[in-house]
Amino acid sequence: MSICRLSVVPRIGKPNVAICFLMLLLALTPAAVAVKTTYYDSPRLPTALVPFHYELHLLTRLENTHPIPFSFEGAVNISFFVHKSTDVVVLHANEFSIKLAKTQLQEWYTLQRLAILEFNFNRKLDYLIMKADSYLKQGKYYSLTIEFGRPMSENKRGGYFLAHSTDSLSHQKSWYSLTHFEPQSMRYTMPCFDEPALKATFNVTLGHHKRFQSFSNMKVTAVLAHKALKDYVWSVHETTPLMPNYLLAFSINNLTCTFSQTGGPSPVLFRTCAKSSDLRLTTFAAQMAPVFLEYFEELLQMELPLSKIDQLAVENYPTDAMENWGLVVYSSDLILQTDEPGGPEPSRPRLQALQVICHEMAHMWFGNLISVAWWSDFWLKEGLTGYFEVLGIEHLYPRLGRRILAKYRVMSLMHETESGGIVISSMDIQSNASKTYVYQKATSVLHMAEGMVGHTTFHNAIHRYLYQYAFASSTTNQFLSSIQEGCDRANSLPEFADIKTIMDTWILQSGYPVLNVRRNASLVLTQNHFSFNESRRERWWIPLTYTTQSEQNFSDTRPKAFFPANSLMFNLNVFVPENDWIIFNVQAMGYYRVNYDERNWDLIAEALSRDHQSIHVLNRAQIVGDALFLWNTKRISWSTALNVLKYLVDEDEFEPLMALVVGVTNGFWGVSPESSMNIAKWLSNAGKWYAEFINYTFDQLVFVENNVESAPSEED
């Protein structure tokens, strides 16, 4: 049977049936010409069919030889349950060829065949739509077998693509193949129900030349000779756990590997693989990944359903890393590390490698064991993973996790200023442009939630969440219900404050608030959008944490009150002695900036000049960052800002200096957030150069001030 190549027809937004489809249709069903065209154009799959198992046989040719150059071909048998009777099967398929006449639809137990009267294709939404000659009955199981294939290229959009490495010693080029399906690229490799909540198990059998090895999520259980192709074999992989289809991964390659494993009675075996000339450089990742996995197993008290995890280091990978269950793929430039003498802190490249390895290991639970119900919950999987990534780094290097968190907060605040605001629940999943900031804001917002409900309540709730939704998918609301349940058990929040109402203001809205504090007989608080844009009406439920000069309690991060989102003004009845400062947002756990009246700024400035260590380092960082931002947006005067910032010549901690550097380079000089952060990181390694930079910065500030026609006053 000839193969109809679906991708030759340009994408259009209306029903389109390729000519070869019609020819097949006529051959298959003489009555087909009379059949009304079946078409489906809803953005989500119909809910009538629920897949639960894929049986995949795929042969990959990694030779550029005539007549069959680089290509793959195979068959998938998808088993599904019929939730609601229907005579139409809709699934995702695009960019490859299908042998339509060989497509089989049959009842699972009786093997009774159903004829397919009509094939249709929605090119815009990547749907393959089949109309059967009778109804698939509710409550029954069916299976669908489709044969497919296509040539391979190095275009990564295709999901399953060709890659190559050049050996640095022999300069020989080696070809290999690799997948990257997140978020929606499996549909460009094979027919599938390409939605994350439609979890299934997968039996993967990969055909390849015997000089290559086969990698997939699970280990190889058998290698069988190919009956028709000389020197080709079939590598049979174990059945995967129940998982979303975008986590399926496979690769045919001849990479070389370093072996390692976790400890304990049921160790997880690791292979960390790269091109042979880079083998030596895989040692670091091979050693560190099991360390993080063990740490998370212990912390989360939940073992993974995996006996092995392979880590592939590949060149030109489309993203930093991908957390496929059991087969993690990294950009080689990130995780391949040369030997270096051990010091108290890792070098920058090593810290970056540690972060990405730790992040991917945390994904084995968050994203993989519990997956997202839909892509709008992407922020949740990345936020929880980012949150545990920080804990993993802090576990190895105390204070480095704190630094990373401070960096995430500062980076996303900077990006909000540039972009006008990030809504973490509605990111464009196809675009990488804003992904980093979504990760950083999501992590910061979850850190704030932890501060709100308390560390123990937060972690207990996450344990329950893991047990409740393991092997299933969860929505943001289900996650918030788990946290609420934890709060109810521990009495962690006041009765009026439910976690969903509070968190929705941070998850569903863009931007962040500036909290204004004025001291009268009581404290008068107001909030406005950071951008000063009058048309912006967003308000937030702000967790209010504070301490005073007399208390100096910077360890209690639990809110003493909430600023309700439905109020424009909030009175806080707190007595603050006249000569005491008050500082809001203890340890800067809240995702907001704070502005004070002139008197309170003066008191803070005095305290910083007298003994800056009397104020928590994270609050010093917030004060520095806020002062620069507030001056830049004309909310405070030049003299107020300078008064606060002048203490910095004595500062020697990373976070406040980072806040200074990024506040000046990004806020005033317009340097991009990434470059600002790089300058801050570079300066943190530069020792005495910091002092010189600070002097230079102050010169610039004075220079800027002299060019400002009239400095804004406090009341502006």
Ligand SMILES: [Zn+2]
């Ligand atoms: Zn991630």
